[in-house]
Amino acid sequence: MGGSTQSEQAGDGPELAGVVRRNIQALLEVRKRLERRKSRQEAIADAITRFTGSMTFVYLHAAIFGGWILVNTGVVPGVRPFDPFPFVMLAMIASVEAIFLSTFVLISQNRMAALADKRADLDLQINLLSEHEITRLIELVDAIADHLGVQFDGRAILSDVSFDIREGEMFLLPPRIPHSPQRPAGTVGLVLERRRNPGEIDKLLWFCDHCGAPLHEAGFPLKDIGTQIKEAIGSGPYVFKKDEYKPGVQSIYLKNTKYVPRSEPPSGLAGGKKVFVDRIEWLALKDAQTQLNALLAGEIDMIEQPAFEQYPQLRKDNRVSIVDTGTVNYQYVMRFNHLVPPFNNPKVREAAMWAMNQEAFLRAQVGPENEGMFYTCPSMYPCGTPLASPKGSDFMVKGNMAKAQQLLKDSGYDGKPIVVMRPTDLQSIHKLPLVATQLLRQAGFKVDLITMDWGSLVARRSKKDPADQGGWNIFLTAWVGADIMNPLTSAPLGGNGEKGWAGWATDAELEKLRDQYARATTEADKKRIAEAVQVRATQVGTHAILGEYKNPAAVRKNISGVLKTAGSAYWNIQKN
Numbered sequence: 001m002g003g004s005t006q007s008e009q010a011g012d013g014p015e016l017a018g019v020v021r022r023n024i025q026a027l028l029e030v031r032k033r034l035e036r037r038k039s040r041q042e043a044i045a046d047a048i049t050r051f052t053g054s055m056t057f058v059y060l061h062a063a064i065f066g067g068w069i070l071v072n073t074g075v076v077p078g079v080r081p082f083d084p085f086p087f088v089m090l091a092m093i094a095s096v097e098a099i100f101l102s103t104f105v106l107i108s109q110n111r112m113a114a115l116a117d118k119r120a121d122l123d124l125q126i127n128l129l130s131e132h133e134i135t136r137l138i139e140l141v142d143a144i145a146d147h148l149g150v151q152f153d154g155r156a157i158l159s160d161v162s163f164d165i166r167e168g169e170m171f172l173l174p175p176r177i178p179h180s181p182q183r184p185a186g187t188v189g190l191v192l193e194r195r196r197n198p199g200e201i202d203k204l205l206w207f208c209d210h211c212g213a214p215l216h217e218a219g220f221p222l223k224d225i226g227t228q229i230k231e232a233i234g235s236g237p238y239v240f241k242k243d244e245y246k247p248g249v250q251s252i253y254l255k256n257t258k259y260v261p262r263s264e265p266p267s268g269l270a271g272g273k274k275v276f277v278d279r280i281e282w283l284a285l286k287d288a289q290t291q292l293n294a295l296l297a298g299e300i301d302m303i304e305q306p307a308f309e310q311y312p313q314l315r316k317d318n319r320v321s322i323v324d325t326g327t328v329n330y331q332y333v334m335r336f337n338h339l340v341p342p343f344n345n346p347k348v349r350e351a352a353m354w355a356m357n358q359e360a361f362l363r364a365q366v367g368p369e370n371e372g373m374f375y376t377c378p379s380m381y382p383c384g385t386p387l388a389s390p391k392g393s394d395f396m397v398k399g400n401m402a403k404a405q406q407l408l409k410d411s412g413y414d415g416k417p418i419v420v421m422r423p424t425d426l427q428s429i430h431k432l433p434l435v436a437t438q439l440l441r442q443a444g445f446k447v448d449l450i451t452m453d454w455g456s457l458v459a460r461r462s463k464k465d466p467a468d469q470g471g472w473n474i475f476l477t478a479w480v481g482a483d484i485m486n487p488l489t490s491a492p493l494g495g496n497g498e499k500g501w502a503g504w505a506t507d508a509e510l511e512k513l514r515d516q517y518a519r520a521t522t523e524a525d526k527k528r529i530a531e532a533v534q535v536r537a538t539q540v541g542t543h544a545i546l547g548e549y550k551n552p553a554a555v556r557k558n559i560s561g562v563l564k565t566a567g568s569a570y571w572n573i574q575k576n
Helices: 002-011 016-036 040-052 055-072 088-148 154-158 288-296 308-316 346-354 358-365 401-411 432-443 454-461 508-519 523-540
Strands: 202-207 214-220 238-240 250-255 279-283 320-323 330-336 418-423 447-452 474-479 543-549 553-556
Touching: 040 055, 040 088, 055 088, 288 308, 308 320, 330 346, 330 358, 330 432, 346 401, 346 432, 346 523, 358 432, 358 543, 401 432, 418 432, 418 454, 432 447, 432 474, 447 454, 508 523
Parallel strands: 418 447, 418 474
Antiparallel strands: 202 214, 238 250, 250 279, 320 553, 330 474, 330 543
């Protein structure tokens, strides 16, 4: 009795296969009726359209028009021309015929379009019905498994399965399957959740980023995914003011009155974190001139990263101090798309790398007026850090244009334009693509420079389509030095293909070396392996390094205590 009840609940009625078959057959019959339902006028239009698109129509008109022209040019003896050159009567007849034929074609096309819409609606209904019945079938299998005490671990089967859900597509996720939805920037996804039964448990899983091994698992009864986790609770010196948060506009932080700092002096992101101001307002002012005007007027107290062109003016203003807040330089890089031509060819990537010249990028972007704020560097790890080395990558400091040209010639590059993306609204990097375009063209590449805002660039770089179909070939960006100090944290050094950073370099040897670095126990071994990673990354052509720079903060002189950190820190700051 219990088994019968469970089967009815899971199967929801009669035999599943029969239900699906009958329902789909009914929909197909509806489709056939729609296709048969056409008026006499539509039938005539369809017949004329079919005849117009046949070779018989072509042969007939070739014979008629050819005979007409021969007769009226006097070639046929004994026949008097009735429509001499330029064949006005023939032209008129052809024009009238074309008008009527195009009308018939349009009538037929309109009917076919309407029919196609109805077919699409029916296809959608069939697909939804099929997915519904599949879901019922899965539930039935689950019920049987539960009844028999069969344990199923989806992780063991589907842990490495991944695919893209494109615009307009749907995906039915089976039960008990771990999933990690990742939506590219600039897209919207709709998730439909089944209503949970009382006592049903959802689970969260945490995995190792590099090895994929499960680290932790937690189960809980999910009641409302939108409201159950209402806020993130922290224990730092500031409290996030959620009710004043405006995405892309402002973030507000209040002093945490319950926080007790350590007694020692602050040291970057460590040490004592004493708070001397009650409120921090972090404003997103996108226009550089607006930022500058607000700072000089006393409306804001600090610009984290002024535009490079503003430093000469800021240095002369006695109301402002230039404060170097970073412990490690930023690094400019050029990233290739390894998935699509021509940069799926390592020889082409090598040619592009040899065409680079760090000095050209740094002087154009940072500016000669900011001497002392930019530095050439032969290492993929920031210069001055423990793993920095020139081995393998030193040629990118100055490059060699003649060698780049020869490598490109030998690569078999077909001359198809490459797409270089340029963000116009990000002052710290917006000139880099201009320099890259010039150097690449000099090397022999044909380049399409596409301008867009940074948000659009980030959205487009997630696409893996060919460049001429909405994809890309090259983008340029900057990395915070603290993020690329070793092979594990540096995203550009990854060789894990489509699981990695945009550009998706794939190289098993590179991943093996990174794994060795993770397991190394001595500083000497780490140094040796990090150097090997750099050499291999250069051989693979993961990315080109374009030099390093500083971007000091501009701070009003009534502000003191700004710390040098690997990121932005606002404790220890005082306002007089």
